[in-house]
Amino acid sequence: MSQILDQAAAASEKSGSQGPRISFLGPEGTFSESVVDYIFEDRDFHRLPQNTISDCLASLASGAADHAVVPVENSTGGVVPDFWDILARGWQQRSWEITHDVVSDVSQHLFTLPELAEVGQKPVKIFSHWQALRQCRKYLDRVYPKADWVPVDSTAEAGRLVREAAGEAYAAIGHRNIGDRFGLTRLAASVEDNPFNQTRFMVVSRRSTTATGYQGAAAEARALTYHSALSPSLASVPAALAEIQQGQGWELAGCYSLPKPGYMGEYNVFMDWRTGGELPADPVDPTPDSEYVVLDTYLRVP
Numbered sequence: 001m002s003q004i005l006d007q008a009a010a011a012s013e014k015s016g017s018q019g020p021r022i023s024f025l026g027p028e029g030t031f032s033e034s035v036v037d038y039i040f041e042d043r044d045f046h047r048l049p050q051n052t053i054s055d056c057l058a059s060l061a062s063g064a065a066d067h068a069v070v071p072v073e074n075s076t077g078g079v080v081p082d083f084w085d086i087l088a089r090g091w092q093q094r095s096w097e098i099t100h101d102v103v104s105d106v107s108q109h110l111f112t113l114p115e116l117a118e119v120g121q122k123p124v125k126i127f128s129h130w131q132a133l134r135q136c137r138k139y140l141d142r143v144y145p146k147a148d149w150v151p152v153d154s155t156a157e158a159g160r161l162v163r164e165a166a167g168e169a170y171a172a173i174g175h176r177n178i179g180d181r182f183g184l185t186r187l188a189a190s191v192e193d194n195p196f197n198q199t200r201f202m203v204v205s206r207r208s209t210t211a212t213g214y215q216g217a218a219a220e221a222r223a224l225t226y227h228s229a230l231s232p233s234l235a236s237v238p239a240a241l242a243e244i245q246q247g248q249g250w251e252l253a254g255c256y257s258l259p260k261p262g263y264m265g266e267y268n269v270f271m272d273w274r275t276g277g278e279l280p281a282d283p284v285d286p287t288p289d290s291e292y293v294v295l296d297t298y299l300r301v302p
């Protein structure tokens with residue numbers, strides 16, 4: 001992964017700052033932040049926690065951040081639509097590109113205030129990111145059927161809210177580190193319904209920061225390369241599939257369709273194509289008549 005860092009460091013040197021500026025869904029203590037720590041290890045970088053995924057991408061467009069790490073799908077809860085929505089709305093004008101993805105194991109934990117845990121008081125409200133609540137539905141139904149499940153901007157925001165509302169019988173679901181961060185006591189560990197719970201994150205970079213060093217990253221993380229393509233309607237999907245499948249060993253790895261705003265029954269279809277080995281110089285080559293456009297080619301962080 002050091003090549004990714006070298007690439008990021010080169011970019012920040014050019015922009016005159018101390019280290020790459022990485023935005024992610026905050027506040028500190030989210031799963032997104034733990035993935036940033038994993039990717040950028042203990043090298044110097046600036047943390048830029050944001051309130052929403054949309055803010056993460058906006059920080060790239062404004063030049064405030066060099067890279068953003070954003071969740072795009074979970075193996076239990078499904079797609080996180082924010083990223084795909086933004087991509088669908090602005091794929092022609094965007095000033096950033098997907099350079100890597102990474103799949104992270106996700107284990108959810110239930111926390112409350114120590115004084116409530118001590119007297120065994122059951123929470124009446126359980127806060128978390130909607131995606132985390134979705135990953136724990138069966139558990140919550142079984143153990144806390146009477147509690148309100150309240151979606152908030154992130155899992156760490158849930159922890160912060162529980163800490164701030166001292167005196168209320170509240171609980172939060174999130175990363176195991178929110179206990180220490182917000183002074184909360186763990187009521188239950190690994191409350192996700194599926195023990196193989198994983199979330200996929202995209203590393204998204206400002207275009208100007210990725211122009212140099214990209215081949216270096218490619219040489220290191222070459223085991224899997226992905227290619228993102230967009231088909232502008234459902235009707236065009238079969239032709240796009242047939243054409244891309246004729247290429248050099250590309251295999252369909254994921255497909256997400258999003259309604260076009262305002263049109264019932266019309267969709268943008270995003271496809272992720274996977275291949276092993278080196279990054280092909282010209283992976284998929286649409287012609288002017290092709291029923292799809294190629295968005296980005298990116299690498300999986302091991």
Ligand SMILES: O=C(O)C(=O)C[C@]1(C(=O)O)C=C[C@@H](O)C=C1
Pocket residue numbers: 025029030031032033071074080106129131132153154155156199
């Ligand atoms: O709230 C967080 O901790 C996040 O980083 C967001 C997020 C998501 O959007 O999927 C990330 C991983 C988990 O699946 C739950 C929540």
